[in-house]
Amino acid sequence: MLAAWLVCACVAAAHALRVGVGISDVTGPPAEIAFMGYAQLEQTGHGVHLRQFSRAFVLEDNSGGATERLVFVSVDAAMMGHGVRKEVIKRLQKRYGVLYGEHNVIISGTHTHSTPGGFLMDFLFDLPILGFVRETYTAYIVGIYKSIVMAHNKLTEARVLYGEAELLDANINRSPSSYLRNPPEERARYKYDTDKTLSQIRFVSPENRILGVINWFAVHPTSMNNTNKLISSDNVGYASILMEKELNGKNTLPGKGNIVCAFASTNLGDVSPNTKGPHCEFSGKPCDQEKLLCKLPKERCFASGPGRDMFDSTRIIATKLFQTGMEKLLCKLPKERCFASGPGRDMFDSTRIIATKLFQTGMEKLLCKLPKERCFASGPGRDMFDSTRIIATKLFQTGMEKLLCKLPKERCFASGPGRDMFDSTRIIATKLFQTGMEKLLCKLPKERCFASGPGRDMFDSTRIIATKLFQTGMEKLLCKLPKERCFASGPGRDMFDSTRIIATKLFQTGMEKLLCKLPKERCFASGPGRDMFDSTRIIATKLFQTGMEKLLCKLPKERCFASGPGRDMFDSTRIIATKLFQTGMEKLLCKLPKERCFASGPGRDMFDSTRIIATKLFQTGMEKLLCKLPKERCFASGPGRDMFDSTRIIATKLFQTGMKVLNEPGVDMTGPLGIKHQYVKMPEEEVAPFDPVTETFNTSTKVYGCLPAMGYSFAAGTTDGPGAFDFKQGTTTSNPLWNAVRDFIAEPTKEDIMCQAPKPILLATGRAKFPYEWQPKVVSCSVARIGSFFLAAVPGEFTTMSGRRLRNVIAKTAPEAKKVVIAGLSNIYSDYIATPEEYQAQRYEAASTIFGPHTLDIYLNKYVELTNALISSKDMPLGPEPPDLSSQLISLIPPVLWDSAPWGHEFGDCLKQPFKQYSYGDVVVAQFVSGHPRNSIRHGRWYATVERLESEEDDAWVTVFTDADWETKFTWIRDSKVMGTSRAEIEWEIPVGTPKGTYRIHHFGNYKYVLGGIYPYHGFTDGFEVS
Incomplete structure (x- = not known):
């Protein structure tokens, strides 16, 4: 017992x-x-x-x-x-x-x-x-x-x-x-x-x-x-x-x-x-087992192009671009896809260098190659301009007396076709050249080769271009070539207008002593020339030659104009050439039978240059296209x-x-x-x-x-x-x-x-x-x-x-x-x-x-x-306790400031409704106006639930899944930090065996009012069927 x-x-x-x-x-x-x-x-x-x-x-x-x-x-x-x-x-x-x-x-x-x-x-x-x-x-x-x-x-x-x-x-x-x-x-x-x-x-x-x-x-x-x-x-x-x-x-x-x-x-x-x-991130190859490094230290992360590698893909795409869409940038050569590099760093710099040499040596290669030389029959002057001047002078001197004002001191005559005598001279001279000067030209067998300027003739074009250049003040941009004639603008819109203005002022204000005080006869004290026009020309010439030396090119006969749009004539040539390249002026390009006409890049040809530049871009500045790791990562x-x-x-x-x-x-x-x-x-x-x-x-x-x-x-x-x-x-x-x-x-x-x-x-x-x-x-x-x-x-x-x-x-x-x-x-x-x-x-x-x-x-x-x-049931001392650091803690995390709902909505409103019908394996997605989840941890409560309708008559819903279940995902999306707006996206992957019926997604949360206080809210979707 x-x-x-x-x-x-x-x-x-x-x-x-x-x-x-x-x-x-x-x-x-x-x-x-x-x-x-x-x-x-x-x-x-x-x-x-x-x-x-x-x-x-x-x-x-x-x-x-x-x-x-x-x-x-x-x-x-x-x-x-x-x-x-x-x-x-x-x-x-x-x-x-x-x-x-x-x-x-x-x-x-x-x-x-x-x-x-x-x-x-x-x-x-x-x-x-x-x-x-x-x-x-x-x-x-x-x-x-x-x-x-x-x-x-x-x-x-x-x-x-x-x-x-x-x-x-x-x-x-x-x-x-x-x-x-x-x-x-x-x-x-x-x-x-x-x-x-x-x-x-x-x-x-x-x-x-x-x-x-x-x-x-x-x-x-x-x-x-x-x-x-x-x-x-x-x-x-x-x-x-x-x-x-x-x-x-x-x-x-x-x-x-x-x-x-x-x-x-x-x-x-x-x-x-x-x-x-462990394997390498992109290649999938095994990592080095000791240091877990990938054996492809330079392999990059990007989608494959049409070629066997990124360089070949670059070449293929570049070739297509060159062949189909780059006409404005390329010379239209029929066959060969490569060219020798020019003397400069690019095609424009090469153009500038070649243009310089051509300008310095006489521009022969850039002139239209006429079968014979352009020439004029010798007029009474030393050139066509001087001949024009002499003929015009004689016309004025022999046939215009009746038009003179018979005042003792005042110079006057009837107006010509222009705004003054100089403009009239220009207009008449132009017409004479256009209509009656054929005999002065050499009878060339073919066509005279120069492109038309912006004006109605070469003189008007000269005037327009000179006017623009003078008006824009580009004196410092002129190339200072030892033989080029150039000068800065005067007070007028061009050198002719400036001469007119200065001459007019001289005649009107300070030339009284030079005029003969005869009631009818036009007379002047004898100037240095044979008449007033020649004297004006000589004085103007001296004025230009003695006061503008720093700006004048000392060429005795060459016609020249002020600078173009660049810092000098070569830069202007480059800028104009660029525009010509871009707008289709192929006739002005070098007409080589097979050579493509632009300067070399950093490589031996355009493909090598493309490769070099592309490599640098990939290695240094294209992070968004590349994996942002210096080497391929090894992970399991x-x-x-x-x-x-x-x-x-x-x-x-x-x-x-x-x-x-x-x-x-x-x-x-x-x-x-x-x-x-x-x-x-x-x-x-x-x-x-x-x-x-x-x-x-x-x-x-x-x-x-x-x-x-x-x-x-x-x-x-x-x-x-x-x-x-x-x-x-x-x-x-x-x-x-x-x-x-x-x-x-x-x-x-x-x-x-x-x-x-x-x-x-x-x-x-x-x-x-x-x-x-x-x-x-x-x-x-x-x-x-x-x-x-x-x-x-x-x-x-x-x-x-x-x-x-x-x-x-x-x-x-x-x-x-x-x-x-x-x-x-x-x-x-x-x-x-x-x-x-x-x-x-x-x-x-x-x-x-x-x-x-x-x-x-x-x-x-x-x-x-x-x-x-x-x-042995032996007591052990507690030992040295860890220090209490609670008073020293710091945090750099900002608090939630406020929440707000978008205009026209309230917290909990469903922004994205589910479909009406789903089956097993489907993913139901809904979005709601949301507050910040940090406003309330919600232990024992939920941010999201899936509910099934138990009684339609009583509108009774029972929770069958929560945001703690594997089948659900609650994702919070910040829309605006300034406005405090955000959304909650809730997903439910319908598992096999889910009972048929009507379901809805319910969202819960708390929002922080801008004036203080945290308040609960909730919202749910419309019902949807699972079958």
Whole structure:
């Protein structure tokens, strides 16, 4: 009888554990806040695809007399910050006293890279977010706290069962060359270079009802890449939703079920979900496995043209342009497509140079090549102008007496056909030349060859051109050739008009003494010439020759005009030639039989010049057409056709494997509940190094921690998300330029450099103080046990081999540990933890191992110490607490100023209605007038829902999907920052099996009134049918 009682008592003691589970929304601000993970400033939120949740598990054990409690929380966040955890504990203690505290609360981030940042309170981690974001910080605190309270209120008796299964094709090692640095004896113990085991504990009621499930599988939640702008819990978050829907019922909305299922992080440091592996961005070729560089350093990103490459495409297009549309710029040569370069830098410069030579040597080649010489019969003068003058003089002297005014002093005569005697002379002379001067011309056998000017004859053309040139004041632009006649304009519109004006003034005002005072006879004091016209000519000539020497070309006989439109006659020739080329004056071009007539470019021919110029444009100024990276990026892609499909595939694999384990008998993890925690100041630690071959600590020597520092390869990024600039994986040498930038921020000491070697320090974060601490020096370490299941909560990302070593030393320290699992990214984030051997390779994970090459050795020693304290029930001191930086935080993120609706609309108005009819697989799209999503985080409420009409008579609608479901996307679109207008676009992809009926999309939000206050609104679409 006594024996039976003892058995029952033992069984009761073994089942003294109580478990409660809770889930709460922790979604951060979904718009205009940068995501944490890829450190890309431009990756800011624009909506929601999958909401973030906090999944809490509270365990209580009363079997040992004193009550032990453990809180484990898995949060859909990039990692966990000390400030968030501290505030959550503060709120718990305000409600429950000392029941929960630093010693027994573990908060682990899933490490999704698609959620808002700005909550870590370490400057380096908040810097890509533009500082601290209180909305994110508050959202995480409130949601985590609510989930723990919910779990506390649902404590019920339960058992803990463990199960595991192998999962292949869901992860790869993204740094395999680093993994190979580990000792071969150690690597031989493992089949894969990543952990392929999915570990699971489930909490079951005495009635075998599942209360909650926690799964751990090593994979980065980076299926969603750094181009994603929608909040997403990524592959592990979606796996949680799938399992919760499966266990709670298909119609259960995310976050609303009683059964809570988490897929938590573990030693995922070097593990990627992008199972297709690294390849070059455009060529698709494999990357260099050591440095993950593409072997095509100059390959550019653009659509292929008609040729075999960009140069051939340029040639083909250029050829077509030359052949079909460039007539105005090209000489129309019949056949040959190439030409020799002229003496200048282009066709215009060559024209100028050749024109100069032609002008200087006599212009013979530019003159019309008449078969015989143009000539005139000699008149009474020295040339046709002088002959005209003599004949005109005689006509005036012999036949015009009767027309003279018979005044003693006044000169007068009847007006000729012109406005004055000079113009009349010009007109009469012109007519004489046109009608009666044939005898003066040589009888040329053919046609006289010169083009017509702008006037009615050569004299009028001369007058018009000279007038324009004189009137525009281009004296300085005249070429000063040694033999060219030229002069500046006088007071008139041309030189003839100027002569007339000056002569008139002289005659009218100062020439009285030269006139004979006879009543009838015209007489003048004898001037230097044979008559007044000749005297006028001689005086004018002398005036021009004696006062305008600087402007006159001293040619005795050459006819010349003032400058053209350019700075000199050659530049004028160039400008006119350009216009002639553009307007079709082929007759003025060099008529070569085959040569195409324009100057050479920088190459040996037009194609080579086109190639050279095109190359420069592609390399220097055509960024919009080129990929904006100096070299081709190397990154890994997931198994799907895009990042959404890859997320779905990996999540489905996780879910299916988790369900497989869940459906198999588990192993009872009987035994006590316990946890040990301590803060550790890593740079001050001095420990014995670990030998991975013998799996022992070498107590005869010591190694030390370093002040935090980031290496060069940290900036290179990973294949999941390439970094900026031209940093490379595996860099072990420094660059003076980047060192100068580093030293401007914080200069490392010689001791820092030696401690971190072979890491070249890019950022001495342990020395940086402005504006506050850049990275933590104090970390949080915990070891918990749930019966014979041991959980190591670590403050960072352990690589595959680092995690294996940690699990092994804990299992070796605690023989009663049937299973050891690592809970990654817990309580505080301190980047990566690579093995000392991997550290030598200085790939991304090693460059981000901030406490130096012996970081893992320190952790191994500390977790052995914590495990010993746990199994022996020994108290551990709290250790040095991290500093409180809450008063030093800064933020560069502007607040929401106001919202406004477009003219004629109100908030919630549907701008784009769905179609009337849809089928399975269709995507329904609707748009609404929206307020800024940052006005309200809306936890437990939604930005978007899909509703089905339940009763047309009562107009009763029921929510069937929310913005937390995979099938929906809520996208916020900013229209005008000044006006504060924006839109919400909501998509619903109709899944197979959706019941037929009438549906609508409902949008909810809050707007900020310009005069203050935040107000709710909502709106919905018209109904549409799904069939």
